[in-house]
Amino acid sequence: MDLHYEIKGSGKPIILLHSGAMDSRDWEFITPHLSKSFKVITLDVRGAGKSPVPNEPIDYVEDLRKLLDHLKIKKGALVGHSLGGQIATDFTLTYPKGVSQLVLVAPGLSGFKFSSEHAELESRVSKAAPDVEKMINITLNEPSWSVSFGKAYDLLREMMIHNIQKTFDWKTFKTASSNSAMERLGKIKTKTLFIIGENDSEDLFKIAQLYTEIPNINFVRIPGANHIITLTHPKEVSDHISHFLSLLEW
Structure with missing residues (x-):
């Protein structure tokens, strides 16, 4: 297994998948x-992080499957934030028997077309390259990504500096082709929890509406939170995840 991972605690397995x-x-x-x-x-x-840069199109779903096989985990709960939520959704559609519960924290969704405003933001960030500080400042000026100064702000900047710089060494930005999840959400039978901050972007609330197609889904909206909810509201997110997972059979 060439991907970096860490394991803490014991009991039923939960796999946490991070944001872009x-x-x-x-x-x-x-x-x-x-x-x-x-x-x-x-x-x-x-x-990202301590994992290697891609030399060929990234297949996030198969990377996750290989990790679970490596750890001999036949079934576990998937918890994904933003890009991680998109990966968790795609994995659940591909390998439904391997997912006991699904927790989506302000997730992405493969097949969803983001707004022109989002595309314009991405364009401004891209044009600022290779000035990493400028790229980060443009992103953090976006209300759904803004974070007050403190531990959450410092950690977010640290991660963004590392991971944006790392992209300059990527050999490809392509991802392995897969079927869009947007038209297939109704096929997910796994019990699902969807967490979103009340101050997230309009695009994320449109995505949330699409996820209502999942039959067994519960929604939680956290006051005062935006897209960086895992760093700014960890206690609330943790409590909702723990409560949700404790209620269900594995």
């Missing part, structure tokens, strides 16, 4: 809570 521009430290304030009751696996996806 971040790495497994996305869960740094949450893992201590969850590891009291569960076996928590945090992963740096390919191209």
Whole structure:
């Protein structure tokens, strides 16, 4: 297994999948809570954190499957934030028997077309390259990504500096082709929890509406939180995840 991962705690397995521009430290304030009751696996996806840069199109789903096979985990709960939520959804559609519960924290969704405003933001960030500080400042000026100064702000900047710089060494930005999840959400039978901050972007609330197609899904909206909810509201996120997982059969 060439991907970096860490395991803390014991019990039923939970795999935590981080947001884009971040790495497994996305869960740094949450893992201590969850590891009291569960076996928590945090992963740096390919191209992020301590994992290697991609030399060929990234297949996030197959990378996750290989990790679970490596750890001899036949079934576990998937918890994904943003890009990690998109990966968790795609994995659940591909390998439904391997997922006991699904927790989505402000997730992405394969097949979803983001707004022109989002595309314009991405364009401004891209044009600022290779000035990493400028790229980060443009992103953090976006209300759904803004974070007050403190531990959450410092950790977010640290992750973004590391992972943006790392992208300059990527050999490809392509991902392995897969079927869009957007038209297939109704096929997910896994019990699902969807967590979103009330101050997240309009695009994320449109995505949330699409996820209502999952038959067994519960929604939680956290006051005062935006897209960086895992860093700014770790106690609330941890409590909702723990409560949800404790109610269900594995």
